[in-house]
Amino acid sequence: MARLPEPGKDAGVWGTVLNEFLEVSHSATGTLKPGVINDSNISDVAQTKVTGLAATLAAKANTNDVVHNTTDETIAGIKIFTTSPVVPLPSSGGSVANKNYVDILPGYNTLRITTNTTAASDRDTLYSTDASGGPITVQLPAAGSVMAGRQYQVKKVDATANAVTIAGTSIDGGATAVINTQYEVVTVISDGTEWLII
Secondary structure (H helix, E strand, O other): OOOOOOOOOOOOOHHHHHHHHHOOOEOOOOOEOOOOOOHHHOOHHHHHHHHHHHHHHHHOOOHHHOOOOOOOOOOOOOOOOOOOOOOOOOOOOOOOOOHHHHHOOOOEEEEEEOOOEEOOOOOEEEEEEOOOOOOEEEEOOOHHHOOOOOEEEEEEOOOOOOOEEEEEEEEOOEEEEEEOOOOOEEEEEEOOOOEEEO
16 A cells, blocks of 8 residues: 655655655646545535535626626616716716706796896796886896806886896897886897897
8 A cells, every 4th residue: 555655664765655655646747636536535624615615606696687887788677776876967868867967957947036136047037027116137147157048038027117127248239138017028048158038
C-alpha cells in the first residue's frame, strides 16, 4: 500500500516511496486522476456548504425576471412607486413628464384681484380685475422669460372709471395696455420675445 516517506527509515528510496504515493491519485502530468474526488472523500461539512450554496443560487432571480440598469426592456403589470422617479424632460410623444413640466404648460388659472398684481410666470391666467377700490396694474414678466405661447387675459369687471393697466416690456410695441370699460378684456401672448395683444 502506498505511503508517505518516513524520516530516518527510507534513506535511498525516499523519492520512490513518494512517487508511489502520488501515483495513487495523480497522473504523470500531475493532474488528478478521474474519479479521485467523490462524495466519500468530501467531509459532511463541505457537502453541507455546497448544498447550501446550491440552494442560495437557486433562490436568486433569473436574469430574465429582473429589470436591468442599462438595457432596453418591456415591463408588464402595474408598478407602484413609493417615491416619485426622477425623469428627464420629455422629448417625444411617449415620454414621461414630471409635475414641474406640466405646471408650466399652457392651461388657464383664474384669479379675481383687487390690488396691483405681478403675473405668475408658470401658468396661463385670467385676471378678473375689480378696480372699484382704485386703479390696478397687472405687471407682466418679460416675454422672453416665459415659454412662447404663455397667455394672460385681463378683464375689468367693475363699472368705475378706475383704469386697469397691463404693464410690461413691449406690449404690441408699447409699455402698457389700458382698460377703462367694464367687461373689456385684453389678451396678451408671448412669442418668446415680446407680448402681442390678440
